[in-house]
Amino acid sequence: xxxxxxxxxxxxxxxxxxxxxxxxxxxxxxxxxxxxxxxxxxxxxxxxxxxxxxxxxxxxxxxxxxxxxxxxxxxxxxxxxxxxxxxxxxxxxxxxxxxxxxxxxxxxxxxxxxxxxxxxx
Numbered sequence: 001x002x003x004x005x006x007x008x009x010x011x012x013x014x015x016x017x018x019x020x021x022x023x024x025x026x027x028x029x030x031x032x033x034x035x036x037x038x039x040x041x042x043x044x045x046x047x048x049x050x051x052x053x054x055x056x057x058x059x060x061x062x063x064x065x066x067x068x069x070x071x072x073x074x075x076x077x078x079x080x081x082x083x084x085x086x087x088x089x090x091x092x093x094x095x096x097x098x099x100x101x102x103x104x105x106x107x108x109x110x111x112x113x114x115x116x117x118x119x120x121x
Contacts, residue, residue, distance in 0.1 A: 002022065007049075007121060017049070020045050022043055044059060045059065053117050058077075062096070065085045066086075068095070069076045071111045071113040075110060075111065076108075079093050079098035080095070101118060102118050
């Protein structure tokens with residue numbers, strides 16, 4: 001399952017996108033008596049755009065709603081400066097997309113993250 005978000009710039013008449021795919025990985029050990037089978041779910045954010053320095057924007061992985069956009073463990077959400085985990089998947093997708101579009105400063109909200117330039121549209 002995946003969602004594709006299109007970002008349109010009417011000044012430059014250009015469109016960029018961020019594809020969010022939902023994946024499930026099942027880990028089954030060879031010795032089932034010693035280990036339990038686990039299932040991991042995650043979201044992969046894959047932008048089809050470059051930043052303002054013409055560098056490809058990074059692919060990001062989120063495993064849970066507490067993996068915030070800035071560095072996965074930031075004390076704040078990028079778009080809202082809210083210090084909480086996402087309350088739902090829609091909120092997570094909006095925040096990650098916002099962060100791709102507008103970028104962020106180095107160590108934004110004391111997160112320890114690196115500088116990310118905004119999306120070039």
